[in-house]
Amino acid sequence: MESSNTIIYRVSAVGIIGNILLSAFKFVAGVLGNSSAMISDAVHSTSDIVATIVAYFGAKFGHKGNDEDHPYGHERIECIFTLFLGLILLGTGLLIGYEAIVKIATSSYGEEPEMIAIVAAVVSIVSKELMFHYTMHYAKILDSDAFKADAWHHRSDALSSIAALIGISLAMMGFPIMDPVASMVICLFIVKMAVEILVDSINKTVDASCDCDTVECMMRTASEVEGVLKVDIMNTRLFGNRVYIDMEITVDGKISVEEGHRIAENVHHTLESKYPSIKHVMVHVNPEGQPPEE
Numbered sequence: 001m002e003s004s005n006t007i008i009y010r011v012s013a014v015g016i017i018g019n020i021l022l023s024a025f026k027f028v029a030g031v032l033g034n035s036s037a038m039i040s041d042a043v044h045s046t047s048d049i050v051a052t053i054v055a056y057f058g059a060k061f062g063h064k065g066n067d068e069d070h071p072y073g074h075e076r077i078e079c080i081f082t083l084f085l086g087l088i089l090l091g092t093g094l095l096i097g098y099e100a101i102v103k104i105a106t107s108s109y110g111e112e113p114e115m116i117a118i119v120a121a122v123v124s125i126v127s128k129e130l131m132f133h134y135t136m137h138y139a140k141i142l143d144s145d146a147f148k149a150d151a152w153h154h155r156s157d158a159l160s161s162i163a164a165l166i167g168i169s170l171a172m173m174g175f176p177i178m179d180p181v182a183s184m185v186i187c188l189f190i191v192k193m194a195v196e197i198l199v200d201s202i203n204k205t206v207d208a209s210c211d212c213d214t215v216e217c218m219m220r221t222a223s224e225v226e227g228v229l230k231v232d233i234m235n236t237r238l239f240g241n242r243v244y245i246d247m248e249i250t251v252d253g254k255i256s257v258e259e260g261h262r263i264a265e266n267v268h269h270t271l272e273s274k275y276p277s278i279k280h281v282m283v284h285v286n287p288e289g290q291p292p293e294e
Contacts, residue, residue: 015052033117086197093190100183128158253287
């Protein structure tokens with residue numbers, strides 16, 4: 001089985017080389033084909049190169065194991081890199097939108113686009129969709145937020161190329177304003193994706209809890225463990241792409257301390273085995289009839 005470092009290196013290499021070739025091709029096609037939408041799309045692909053580099057270092061450092069100075073691991077390092085990736089994406093989108101607004105406001109649409117711009121858009125759509133599926137496949141294997149964000153970056157590029165294709169086609173049919181309008185649509189796609197990535201990475205950095213459905217499922221799993229009378233409290237917190245749980249359970253007050261400890265251990269092992277995203281579970285035992293600790 002391949003090591004995490006091998007997968008990280010290969011996925012990064014595919015992303016960087018693919019984006020260099022694609023962005024160069026789209027830029028040349030945009031210039032020769034008189035299409036501002038395709039040039040904007042090329043800028044988006046260029047930002048993908050930086051995004052993949054950021055994802056590489058995020059995944060590499062985030063997958064380091066625990067050490068003496070970092071007993072809880074390094075998962076949050078990946079959140080920081082993912083946050084940076086989101087900011088790159090947001091800046092790219094806003095720049096593209098600004099340039100499109102200027103062209104629309106000044107009516108500087110340029111000449112009618114050429115067929116090469118259409119070809120570049122189609123090549124981009126196919127290439128970026130393939131890169132999305134390739135990167136997302138390995139992002140799930142690695143459980144890497146940075147590579148998941150990078151995969152969605154590829155998907156946003158494919159969607160922006162669809163917008164470019166439509167805009168260029170309409171411009172060639174006699175509606176030149178549609179070329180910069182397509183750039184505006186590309187801007188919206190990119191900004192939306194960037195905001196989603198930023199919100200997710202911030203939540204995983206500031207100890208946000210898991211979603212309610214996940215917490216409910218975890219509580220149900222714990223309550224089904226033999227000896228557990230009730231789950232009193234379950235607090236979850238996201239630590240990068242992993243989860244920490246602090247919980248309290250009620251057990252029969254007449255059993256021994258050893259038996260109570262055994263039940264708590266069973267809850268701990270059951271949760272960690274069923275939910276791979278859980279990094280650690282801390283279980284406090286309350287004898288029946290004793291109120292939970294505040």
